[in-house]
Amino acid sequence: MTPLLTVTGLKLDFYGVHVLRGVDLAVPAGSFTGLIGPNGAGKSTLFNAVSGLYRPKGGTVALGSSDATGLPPEELVAAGLVRTFQLARGFPKLSVFQHLMLYGADQPGENLLAGLFGSAAARRREAELAGRAFDIARRLKLDHVLDNPVTALSGGQKKLVEIGRALMARPKILLLDEPMAGVNPSLADEIAEHLVGLNREGLTICLIEHDMALIKRLCEPVVVMAEGKTLTQGSFEEVAADIRVQEAYLGRRH
Amino acid sequence: MTLLLQALINGLMTGALIAVPAVGFSAIFAVLRYPNFAIASYATIGAFAAWWANVVLGLPIIPALVIAFAIAGTVGVVAEESALSRLRGNGALIVAIASIALNLVLENIIRFFFGNDMRGYDLPLMRDMRFGDLRIGPQQLQSLALAVVIMAAMFAFLRYTRFGKAMRAVADNPDLARLKGIDPARIAIVTVFLGAGLTGVGGVLIGLDTSIDPLTGYRVLLSVFAAAVLGGLGSIPGAVVGALALGIAEELALIAVPATYRTAVGFIAILIMLTFRPRGILGERAV
Numbered sequence: 001m002t003p004l005l006t007v008t009g010l011k012l013d014f015y016g017v018h019v020l021r022g023v024d025l026a027v028p029a030g031s032f033t034g035l036i037g038p039n040g041a042g043k044s045t046l047f048n049a050v051s052g053l054y055r056p057k058g059g060t061v062a063l064g065s066s067d068a069t070g071l072p073p074e075e076l077v078a079a080g081l082v083r084t085f086q087l088a089r090g091f092p093k094l095s096v097f098q099h100l101m102l103y104g105a106d107q108p109g110e111n112l113l114a115g116l117f118g119s120a121a122a123r124r125r126e127a128e129l130a131g132r133a134f135d136i137a138r139r140l141k142l143d144h145v146l147d148n149p150v151t152a153l154s155g156g157q158k159k160l161v162e163i164g165r166a167l168m169a170r171p172k173i174l175l176l177d178e179p180m181a182g183v184n185p186s187l188a189d190e191i192a193e194h195l196v197g198l199n200r201e202g203l204t205i206c207l208i209e210h211d212m213a214l215i216k217r218l219c220e221p222v223v224v225m226a227e228g229k230t231l232t233q234g235s236f237e238e239v240a241a242d243i244r245v246q247e248a249y250l251g252r253r254h
Numbered sequence: 255m256t257l258l259l260q261a262l263i264n265g266l267m268t269g270a271l272i273a274v275p276a277v278g279f280s281a282i283f284a285v286l287r288y289p290n291f292a293i294a295s296y297a298t299i300g301a302f303a304a305w306w307a308n309v310v311l312g313l314p315i316i317p318a319l320v321i322a323f324a325i326a327g328t329v330g331v332v333a334e335e336s337a338l339s340r341l342r343g344n345g346a347l348i349v350a351i352a353s354i355a356l357n358l359v360l361e362n363i364i365r366f367f368f369g370n371d372m373r374g375y376d377l378p379l380m381r382d383m384r385f386g387d388l389r390i391g392p393q394q395l396q397s398l399a400l401a402v403v404i405m406a407a408m409f410a411f412l413r414y415t416r417f418g419k420a421m422r423a424v425a426d427n428p429d430l431a432r433l434k435g436i437d438p439a440r441i442a443i444v445t446v447f448l449g450a451g452l453t454g455v456g457g458v459l460i461g462l463d464t465s466i467d468p469l470t471g472y473r474v475l476l477s478v479f480a481a482a483v484l485g486g487l488g489s490i491p492g493a494v495v496g497a498l499a500l501g502i503a504e505e506l507a508l509i510a511v512p513a514t515y516r517t518a519v520g521f522i523a524i525l526i527m528l529t530f531r532p533r534g535i536l537g538e539r540a541v
Contacts, residue, residue: 014343073432083433089427091427093422103433
């Protein structure tokens, strides 16, 4: 079966620094893939290149069997590839509800005429999206803060808004950049439970995370990146036993 | 008492004139995240464009302002795209220094065409209006009204139009905006056009009060920068508040110290602000 997301030989450099030096990654449909590696391995850069924020210098990205290399970010979102950010800043002046509504697909209000005069279809769609936003908020336990500006939320709640915003776009695959980092343990656990639930319902997830206990509990397969390349991939136990992975984290033995 | 009131009135007037280029400067900073010191020459270019329209072509002041806006905006975009945009990836400091160089180049191009002489707009001379012991120039009043209208238009644009909303989205979070299909490069061009255009209009309003020469913009650069820092770099309402505060502070200082120290007020204002509240009066984050 073709993986949902296939990255082949992806290369990217910033002013001569080779950040990605030929990354290969396959995220099987329905999987909860973990992406780990030491700081500076290029994990977030890989997400940025895959989600269209950076233009890769070489290599390909495919969604299912169709090529998605170099597509602009909004087309990738429309195609079902949605990502969250490590720094969940959002738009400081918008409320949680507005964040969710903003990333609903096919917003009728974006059409100038419909936005100005409002058509019956636009109102219906708007109501539909609002319903979805309420459902997602309830699910993520954000319903009591819907009208608060995101700046008033805790770090963990901001991460939940990021996830909620991503869900509004009806993703097929979710790229999560450290959604639990810097969040208090009980809320981090709650986020993990939400993710497991979403994955069970069929959502494919690719997760960057530094907490090995979480990776062990949630992810299969686990992909290891180091110095801009994919090092190895397999189950957590296989990867953890790999001497190259230990060297990447702890340094080479002399 | 009269002295104080007169200083307040004068301060509000000069503040309102500084506010227009300060809004342009802050808009560019908000979206592109670097201080563009070339706005000094954009102001001068606007002033000369309006002078040419007003004195050579004989147009009234409002069409001259429109021409100043268009020409300063266009020069801003061309300069940005040809000289500054390729440096953006190297950090704000590099672009800021390049903008100082760009300013010198543009300033000398103006000199090349117009020379160093002072020029005045073709405006009727009018007697100051007197209210008791207070004096207000009709010309200043007109400039004040123009500044208010222009800024109101800018606020309406940012608040209610799709483009204005897209600009604010990019300023707040460019990556998140891109996921929604907003292209920051396109927004950057429009922002520079608006920012440089506003600065050009500001140059005209400042020139209306006195006269213009190739250093017209450069002389107010510090005040514009101080106003933006005071209000909070990147905050557009902040730029207006900062400009008014600075204008009043400058005029009040004149009561106590000789006029030659006037520019020192801008420096002192920046120093005090950066020491005690680095994000400015209305700024959201420290810069």
